[in-house]
Ligand SMILES: Nc1nc2c(ncn2[C@@H]2O[C@H](COP(=O)(O)OP(=O)(O)O)[C@@H](O)[C@H]2O)c(=O)[nH]1
């Protein structure tokens with residue numbers, strides 16, 4: 001028998017739709033999604049296992065220019081995902097204009113060793129007139145394996161992408177899958193509950209607040225019917241702390257309620273959630289601090 005397995009990294013600008021695509025492919029919420037840039041901070045794996053193949057997708061933070069230690073940590077994650085993968089899927093937002101620097105980025109990516117597939121996303125909200133010039137420009141880049149327009153929300157062409165990947169995945173005679181057959185992500189439940197808080201914060205507050213917070217699970221105790229979770233939210237300024245908490249604590253309560261709802265779906269149990277807000281000046285600029293709040297920022 002012939003088996004196929006390997007890593008496929010999903011790379012592209014912020015908001016291109018990487019996290020939504022990984023969730024649609026896996027059929028579970030492995031990565032949080034929001035309309036704001038820099039929602040994803042870590043590389044997150046999403047795993048599809050079928051009888052004869054296992055595809056390990058790597059969701060990455062969006063490509064952008066680094067401004068601080070947290071940015072550098074995120075960009076290092078993108079480079080290591082590309083370096084460690086068998087195939088790169090580069091996502092381009094089909095509802096936006098294709099820029100020259102993006103063309104240059106793809107051109108450069110194709111010159112490296114991994115085979116590159118380009119996915120044009122969000123075709124449910126764009127027009128053929130817009131996508132066609134993109135296809136024309138991209139087809140001038142020699143070496144792209146496939147260019148696939150798709151929609152994660154409407155589940156269009158996801159099977160086409162999966163088949164294109166299967167054609168390029170390394171083949172082996174033995175079934176040397178990388179993960180257990182029932183695993184769909186590499187992330188722990190602790191990580192996923194912390195991410196639930198970050199996702200809700202991205203929707204509830206103005207951009208600068210969620211971008212400046214770190215979330216850390218300080219207690220996670222799972223009983224038979226109830227999970228007790230305590231979470232520290234670290235922000236950069238006392239003014240942000242008051243915004244996070246809100247008048248009479250209403251805002252934090254709302255955040256807790258929304259996050260708890262997702263946690264209960266994830267854990268399939270009742271959750272008792274406590275949120276604590278702390279201030280740590282400029283934690284995003286200090287490699288030591290970013291690792292102290294859960295990001296492994298040191299080389
Ligand atoms: N209409 C539409 N919106 C999408 C699609 N995929 C992603 N989005 C939206 O685009 C925004 C950014 O998505 P996200 O997956 O977080 O992008 P990422 O930064 O590349 O991970 C979110 O508001 C998504 O709901 C799609 O197929 N169709």
Ligand SMILES: [Mg+2]
Nearest residue numbers: 018019039040
């Ligand atoms: Mg993302």
